Amino acid sequence: MSERGISTRRSAVVWRGPSVFTGNPVQVVMTGIDLKSVNEKTGPMVQISVLPQGRNPSLDFGTPREHDVCGDCALTGRGAKRVCYAAYLAWLHGQHMERYRALSLIEARIALAGKPVRVGSYGDPAAVPFDVWNELLVRVDNWTGYTHAWRTCDERFRHLLMASVETTEGYLEARRRGWRTFRMKLPSFAVHPGEVRCPYETCGVQCVKCRLCCGTERPAKSIVVNAHGVGAGGSLRFVQKELFP
Numbered sequence: 001m002s003e004r005g006i007s008t009r010r011s012a013v014v015w016r017g018p019s020v021f022t023g024n025p026v027q028v029v030m031t032g033i034d035l036k037s038v039n040e041k042t043g044p045m046v047q048i049s050v051l052p053q054g055r056n057p058s059l060d061f062g063t064p065r066e067h068d069v070c071g072d073c074a075l076t077g078r079g080a081k082r083v084c085y086a087a088y089l090a091w092l093h094g095q096h097m098e099r100y101r102a103l104s105l106i107e108a109r110i111a112l113a114g115k116p117v118r119v120g121s122y123g124d125p126a127a128v129p130f131d132v133w134n135e136l137l138v139r140v141d142n143w144t145g146y147t148h149a150w151r152t153c154d155e156r157f158r159h160l161l162m163a164s165v166e167t168t169e170g171y172l173e174a175r176r177r178g179w180r181t182f183r184m185k186l187p188s189f190a191v192h193p194g195e196v197r198c199p200y201e202t203c204g205v206q207c208v209k210c211r212l213c214c215g216t217e218r219p220a221k222s223i224v225v226n227a228h229g230v231g232a233g234g235s236l237r238f239v240q241k242e243l244f245p
């Protein structure tokens with residue numbers, strides 16, 4: 001996805017239905033279908049987001065409606081309490097989402113065939129039924145994806161997604177439950193024996209080439225990364241002290 005904007009021509013709504021988390025209406029949106037724009041970290045991947053229907057997602061920050069697409073993720077919130085790095089993407093979607101064209105799941109599956117896909121650029125994939133993702137991803141080249149709902153979601157997501165964790169306790173519990181994990185930590189915190197540092201962080205390898213964040217589909221170590229995104233802000237560092245004790 002371009003850092004400057006989202007082309008509606010290369011974007012589409014591919015599923016609409018009730019949120020698994022709340023029952024309120026949500027939608028699945030693909031952007032960058034032609035792979036011509038590039039996210040610096042992921043490289044050229046089709047980006048798929050879970051968004052509320054009919055509302056700018058950024059208006060929901062810190063409100064109960066954010067649970068529709070993000071569940072109980074601890075990174076949600078408003079202002080200084082918000083740790084999630086995807087605020088700008090949510091705002092961009094809000095500017096364009098009414099003009100996204102609609103594709104059926106079959107059409108979307110064909111559009112994605114042979115391409116690399118990032119699942120959950122915004123929103124938690126577990127807000128959408130597993131079978132929808134299973135249908136969408138069946139012919140893709142590779143994917144990355146993450147969920148904070150690993151304690152409660154459909155267990156089949158273990159095969160597609162990484163469990164997002166922010167504490168050692170969360171890491172250990174998710175591993176016991178059979179997940180590979182993606183742990184965000186402060187730079188001074190240790191790397192556990194079952195983890196490997198994200199190759200983008202250590203040597204600049206983009207997700208499209210790395211392909212490690214695809215759940216148990218790959219029998220590899222879990223991933224650990226230092227806190228990033230809006231990390232330059234003093235407010236984030238303050239929140240992190242609470243979130244990563």
Ligand code: SF4
Nearest residue numbers: 198200207210212213
């Ligand atoms: S481990 Fe690989 S796929 Fe996962 S975030 Fe890092 S570069 Fe991307």
